[in-house]
Amino acid sequence: MAGKPKLYYFNGRGRMETIRWLLAAAGVEFEEQFCETREDLLKLRQDGYLLFQQVPMVEIDGMKMVQTRAILNYIAGKHSLYGKDLKERALIDMYVEATMDLNEIIMHHPLQPPEAKAKHLASIIEKATTRYFPVYEKALKDHGQDFLVGNRFSRADVQLLETILMAEECKPDILSKFPVLQAFKARISNIPTIKKFLQPGSQKKPPLDAKLLPKVMSIFNI
């Protein structure tokens, strides 16, 4: 039996956070090795650990996996979080590609220059409340089931919850017009593996703060 997955990234959310969420939701314990400096990243490259010279990289089942979506797809498939057939997987893919689009905008907010922050925040709120959340609200309302797809817990539920919480960090009352999503958030947060991940002291990371920003910029030369 292979050991625990090992995650290589900086000590923050970025592109690795959704992978942490999915492993935690699946009840899979994992280890982390943090890139604290650019030298740490360069060493991983020199040691041939990074297929495209980038992180996230996850050592899992004898593989050194890179590319966030590929890693997420593997974990979801391995832990039966990817629907029961091709059509359920197609719907799950549509839902999670959209949550990752919104996540992408939110995760780059701390990297915006000060003069662009207000406009960028407004665009996050506008996209979340007009393009994305109405779709999930309607889907859950129309089928009246507990989960987004196939009346069964899947990565779509995990990734939507992660995105809802990130959006609430941007605007605490962002779900005020989405009562079904409010109930969904409470229900999925109560799933034991997720409830544990939401407890203080878990491997869930805080938002990228001003203190960490210079370190991220130097590690990745941005």
Ligand SMILES: N[C@@H](CCC(=O)N[C@@H](CS[C@H](CC=O)c1ccccc1)C(=O)NCC(=O)O)C(=O)O
């Ligand atoms: N397709 C791939 C892309 C993976 C990727 O962009 N990795 C980056 C670090 S994450 C990024 C750092 C700043 O842009 C960040 C950090 C914080 C928030 C958002 C992104 C990297 O390794 N940059 C070194 C280089 O590209 O030379 C995948 O989905 O996995």
